[in-house]
Amino acid sequence: MxxxxxxxxxxxxxxxxxxxxxxxxxxxxxxxxxxxxxxxxxxxHSEDIIKILFAELVLKMDDLLNGMKKKELKTLEDLYRFTFSTCEIFYSYRFIFVNFVDILKKIPEIRSQYEEIHASRKEEFQLIFSGFQKNNILKKNVPDFILDGLIQQIFIIADNWLTHNRLILKLDKEAAVHHYTLLQMNLFYPFLNKEQQTLYEHHYITRK
Missing domain, CATH: 1.10.10.60 (Homeodomain-like)
Structure with missing residues (x-):
């Protein structure tokens, strides 16, 4: 190395x-x-190191999102694995999220990147959710404003769960990734088709 x-x-x-x-x-x-x-x-400076670590985080998320977008037949398990993998990646760079506000204030380049990423990620998630609707995983009659709100909820939890874990639950990596993956997955439950809701309950909730 x-x-x-x-x-x-x-x-x-x-x-x-x-x-x-x-x-x-x-x-x-x-x-x-x-x-x-x-x-x-x-x-x-240490800021130069943080810039590269943030770029690594973004690249890993880009690869994960691109893999999901390429999947033609999306399943509930794909949604779970995507959410789980996101939590794993975020945990690996957890200092960024625990110190997020301070880092954005201290390093303007990262703040600008984050604002651009936030906008592009919203479009990517809309595209991914559309794929889940086509595959009858998510309901097709969900109003756009509800889906927009769901995406915002996902972003808020994704950016802040590591701080919540450090302050409140204090779970180790394995337990934390599992817990917060399910917490985010639960957001999708009302929008799953009935068959998928049953599958979710049996496959993920009863085994937690």
Whole structure:
């Protein structure tokens, strides 16, 4: 692994476990047993590291969304796996969400990216939900304003569940990903066709 990659890997680990506001580039260098000068050759400031970690997060979500959009025959299990995988990715970059407001204020480039991503993600989710309606997973007679509201609810939970877990539930990774996946999946329940509601109850709720 190249030094730059080692720095990113270690920074992500320390930001997640100890805290973004506590860890400096000197801490990262010391933990890697390299000189601060060596680290600063690759990254002048911790903000530069965070920009790349945020870009990694976005890229992983892009890949996940693109995979879902390409699926012709979408199933309830696809929806569950998509939601589960999203939670796993977000957990891997949890320091970003726990410190979201502070990071957006401190790094204007990320704030601009986030605003653009938020708009494009809404269109992508609308397209994905349309596919689930065509495959008779979601009801076809759901008003647009209700679907728009559902997407906003998903975004709000997705951006904030890690903070809720850290403050309230304090679940470890496996339990947290499972719990918040179901919490988000429950938002879809009223919009599932009757057959899919029964499948959801038996396959996911009774086994939780």
């Amino acid at each position: 190249k030094t730059k990659d080692k720095i990113l890997f270690k920074a992500l680990e320390l930001f997640n476990e100890i805290g973004y506001t506590t860890i400096t580039t000197r801490h990262i260098a010391a933990d890697l047993n390299i000189s601060p000068g060596n680290l600063h050759y690759h990254f002048r």
